[in-house]
Amino acid sequence: xxVKIRLGDSFWQLSQLxxxxxxxxxxxxxxxxxxxxxxxxxxxIPGFVSVNVQIRPGDSFWRIAIERxxxxxxxxxxxxxxxxxxxxxxQIIQAPLRVTWMVVEGNRNYTYEAFIQDINRLxxxxxxxxxxxxxxxxxxxxxxxxxxxxxTKKVHxxxxxxAQEWITTPVIMRFLNAYALSLTNQQxxxxxxxxxxxxATDLSLVPMVNPDGVNLVIQGANAAGAYRxxxxxxxxxxxxFSPWKANIRGVDLNNQYPAKWQTEANRKxxxxxxxxxPGTAPLTEPESIAMANLTRTRAFDRALAFHxxxxxxxxxxxxxxxxxxxxxxxxxxxxxxYTPIRYIDSFxxxxxxxxxxxxxxxxTVELGLGRNPLPLTQFNEIYExxxxxxxxxxxx
Numbered sequence: 001x002x003v004k005i006r007l008g009d010s011f012w013q014l015s016q017l018x019x020x021x022x023x024x025x026x027x028x029x030x031x032x033x034x035x036x037x038x039x040x041x042x043x044x045i046p047g048f049v050s051v052n053v054q055i056r057p058g059d060s061f062w063r064i065a066i067e068r069x070x071x072x073x074x075x076x077x078x079x080x081x082x083x084x085x086x087x088x089x090x091q092i093i094q095a096p097l098r099v100t101w102m103v104v105e106g107n108r109n110y111t112y113e114a115f116i117q118d119i120n121r122l123x124x125x126x127x128x129x130x131x132x133x134x135x136x137x138x139x140x141x142x143x144x145x146x147x148x149x150x151x152t153k154k155v156h157x158x159x160x161x162x163a164q165e166w167i168t169t170p171v172i173m174r175f176l177n178a179y180a181l182s183l184t185n186q187q188x189x190x191x192x193x194x195x196x197x198x199x200a201t202d203l204s205l206v207p208m209v210n211p212d213g214v215n216l217v218i219q220g221a222n223a224a225g226a227y228r229x230x231x232x233x234x235x236x237x238x239x240x241f242s243p244w245k246a247n248i249r250g251v252d253l254n255n256q257y258p259a260k261w262q263t264e265a266n267r268k269x270x271x272x273x274x275x276x277x278p279g280t281a282p283l284t285e286p287e288s289i290a291m292a293n294l295t296r297t298r299a300f301d302r303a304l305a306f307h308x309x310x311x312x313x314x315x316x317x318x319x320x321x322x323x324x325x326x327x328x329x330x331x332x333x334x335x336x337x338y339t340p341i342r343y344i345d346s347f348x349x350x351x352x353x354x355x356x357x358x359x360x361x362x363x364t365v366e367l368g369l370g371r372n373p374l375p376l377t378q379f380n381e382i383y384e385x386x387x388x389x390x391x392x393x394x395x396x
Contacts, residue, residue, distance in 0.1 A: 001044070001045045001048040001049050001050045001096060002042045002043065002044055002045070002050075003042070003043055003045055003077050003078055004039075004040050004041065004042055004043070004080050005037045005038060005039055005040060005041045005042075005043060006039065006076075006077070006080055007039055009037060010034070010037065011025050011026060011029075011034045011037075011043075014043065014045070014077075017071070017073055017074065017077060018045055018047075018048065018074070018096070019186075020045065020046060020047060020184060021183065021184075021186070021195055023150065023195075023198070023199065024046050024047075024128050024183060024184060024198075025043075025044075025045070025046065027128035027148075027150065028044040028045070028046045028126075028127040028128045029043055029044050029127075044127045045096075046125070046126050046127055046128055046180075046184055047098060047099050047125065047126065047180075047181075047183075047184025047185065048096045048097060048098055048099060048125075049096075049097050049099060049125065050078060050094045050095065050096060050097070051094070051095055051096075051097050052092050052093075052094065052095075053092070053093050053094070053095045054090060054091070054092055055087045055088060055089055055090060055091040055092070055093065056089060057089045059087055059089075060084065060087065061075045061076070061084040061087075064093075064095065068095055070095070070096060074095075074096050075093070075095060077096075078093075078094040078095065078096055079093045079094055098184075098185070099125050099181070099184070100181075100185060102174070102177050102178070102181065103118070103121040103122060103125055103177060104118045104121065104122065104170070104173045104174050104176070104177040105117075105118065106118075106170030106171065106173055106174040106379065106383070107170070107376055107379045107380070108170070108376070109218050109376075110166055110167070110169050110170040110214070110218075111214065111215050111218050111219065112141055112208065112211040112214060112215050114170075115144075115169060115173070115207065115208050115211070118170075118173050118177075119131065119144060119146070122146070122173075122176065122177060122180065125180075126148075126180040126183075126184065128148060128180075128183075129146055129147070129148045129176070129180060130146070130147040130148065131144060131145070131146060131147075132144070132145040132147060133145075134206065134290050134291075134293070134294045135286055135287065135289065135290020135291075135293070135294075136286055136290070137210070137211050137212045137247070137248070137286060137287055138212055138227075138247055138248045138249055138285070138286060138287070139211075139212045139224075139225060139226075139227070139248055141211040141212060143206065143208070143209065143211070143287065143290050143291075144206065144207070144208070145204055145205065145206050145294065146176060146204075146205045146206075146207070147202070147203065147204050147205070148176075148179070148180070148198065148203055149197070149198045149199075149200075149201045149202045149203045150198065150199060150202065151197075151198070151199055151200035151201040151202055152200070152202070153200055153201045153202065153301055154201075154202045154204065154298060154299065154300045154301045154302075155201055155202070155203050155204065155300065155301065155302055155303075155304075155393050155394060156203075156204040156205075156206075156295070156298070156300040156302070156303045156304070157172060157203075157204075157205050157206075157303070157304040157305075157306060157390065157393065158172075158205070158206040158207070158209055158291065158303075158304075158305055158306065158350070159171065159172045159206075159207045159208065159209070159305075159306040160207065160208045160209050160210050160211075160213075160214055161209045161210055161253050161254040161305060161307065161350065162210065162213070162245040162246075162252070162253070162254060162307060162372075163210050163212075163213025163214050163216060163217045163241075163244050163245055163246065163247070164213075164217050164242060164243060164244055164245055164372045164373045165245070165306075165307050165308045165309075165372055165373065165374075166208075166214040166217060166218065166373065167308060167367070167368070167373065167374050167376070167378075167379060167382065168207075168306040168307065168308060168367060169207045169208045169214070170379070171306065171367065171379070171382055171383050171386050172205055172207040172306065172386075172390075173207050174383055175383070175386065175387060175390045176205060176207075178387070179194060179203075182194040183195060183198055189387070189391060190387070190388070190391065192391060192395065197391075197394045197395060200394075201394050203394065204294075204298060204300065206291065206294070209253060209287055209291060210247050210253055210287055212224070212227075212247055212248035213244060213245070213246060213247050213248060216231060216241050216244055216248065217241050217242055217244050217373060220239060220241060221239060221241065224248055227248045227249070230248075230249075230250075230272075231244075231248065231250070234246075234250045234272050234273060234274060235274055241274075242373055243274055243275070243372070244274045244275070245274060245275040245276070245372075246272070246273065246274055246275060246277065247285055247287055249272060249285065250271075250272025250273055250274065250277055251272065251277055251278070251279045251284065251285050252268075252273075252275060252276050252277055252278060252279075253285060253287050253288045253291075254305070254307075254348075254349045254350055255268065255276060255277070255278035255279070255348045255349065256278060256279055256282060256283055256284065256285055256288035256348065257282060257283070257288065257292070257348050257349060257350055257352060257353035258282040258283065258348075258353060259317065259347055259348055259349070259352035259353040259355075259356045259357075260318075260347035260348060260352070261278060261281075261282045261347070261348040263347050263348070264278050264346075264347050264348040265278050265348075278348055282348070288350075291350060292353070295354060295358075299358065300354075300358075300360070301360060301361075302328065302360060302361040302362070302363075302393060303350070303351070303354045303360070303361075303362045303363070304362075304363045304365055304389070304390075304393055305349070305350050305351050305362075305363070305364050305365070306365050306367060306386065307364055307365065307366050307367070308366060308367045308368050308372055308373075308374050308382075309366055309367065309368045309369055309370055309371075309372055309374055310366035310368075310369065311336075311337070311338045311339065311366065311367070311368065311369055311385070312338055312339045312340070312341050312366045313329055313332055313333065313336075313338050313339070313340050313341065313363055313364070313365050313366070313389075314341050314342075314344055314351065314363065314364040314366070315328075315329040315340055315341070315342060315361070315362070315363050315364075316342035316343050316355070317343075317347075317351070317352045317355040317356055317362070318352075318355075318356065320355050320356055320359060321342075321355050321359075321361065321362070322359055322360060322361060324361050325355075325361040325362075325363075326340075327396070328361050328363075328392070328393070328396055329361075329363065331392045331396055332363070332365070332388075332389045332392055332393075335388025335389060335391070335392050336385045336386070336388050336389050337385065338365070338366075338385065338389075349364060350362075350364075351363060351364040365386070365389060367382045367385065367386055368381070368382045368385075
């Protein structure tokens with residue numbers, strides 16, 4: 001929601017008026033100098049939307065404020081050009097409405113288009129969330145990073161490296177929504193107040209690493225565009241793409257990293273396939289390159305890659321993981337019920353490369369149980385299990 005600066009307004013006064021933490025107001029207006037506000041200048045107010053109110057006979061700002069449980073001052077802030085002493089029946093004014101509901105619609109077939117729709121909803125209500133394009137898919141879809149927080153501890157999480165594991169994307173998006181909602185309403189999540197986490201942590205989320213593959217799994221061959229004939233050939237002529245893990249070129253993005261890549265290449269498919277083909281060399285695909293570049297640039301303190309399924313958390317690689325990893329994974333296990341597994345005979349994944357190159361805690365979290373793609377009937381359960389892990393990644 002936007003308001004226009006009035007004479008005497010300051011960010012501090014607006015934060016008090018709307019009962020919004022000052023840091024969120026400042027971070028929602030990064031291009032505004034708080035020391036040189038101009039009358040009429042538009043300011044973003046996070047956590048609110050404005051609604052139309054039609055004036056009835058006998059209405060006044062006072063009466064409307066009482067009915068809506070808000071202060072009269074809020075109506076003045078949203079209607080700076082309206083004379084409250086000359087209201088006319090039928091006249092439309094604006095009233096603020098605090099957002100107390102989730103705006104992400106996660107429990108649905110979560111295509112790239114659904115993802116973009118929810119990004120726009122989140123940014124519209126919570127402009128302190130920063131949106132970055134970190135790369136593009138083979139088909140040219142933007143790979144988005146959503147980032148929030150102003151702390152020094154850098155935490156990263158990602159989802160949908162594997163196309164058929166697309167349920168990880170709405171899980172991450174729902175968490176982001178819950179986090180932002182908690183911040184603006186100053187209400188805890190599982191007893192944990194989140195503003196201290198925001199001030200201490202810089203959270204980076206790439207919820208959909210493989211958008212081309214996700215749409216292929218959900219929508220079928222027509223979603224492949226110019227790659228339609230190619231994906232049908234790779235899939236053996238089958239029109240059911242639900243088991244597909246790879247990107248649109250048939251490369252498994254989580255087998256693309258230079259962490260014992262050759263070991264995987266020697267025992268995995270030698271040509272494009274619905275799953276497991278590691279490519280002709282490490283980091284050949286634009287999606288895996290984008291994730292590597294983002295990680296190198298930001299140098300995260302810890303990274304979590306969300307996959308499905310198994311209810312396990314992989315946390316080691318070749319003995320290169322730091323001691324902190326075990327402490328973290330034990331807390332992740334406690335809050336989720338998932339089983340920690342240190343080593344597995346599988347390499348060249350994002351988590352492996354992160355541990356190898358940065359010597360920092362990296363985790364592959366396998367959400368849920370069953371056959372991929374997991375059904376949406378598991379969504380709420382999976383979200384509740386992942387919520388504890390994501391929160392712990394911030395407070396630990």
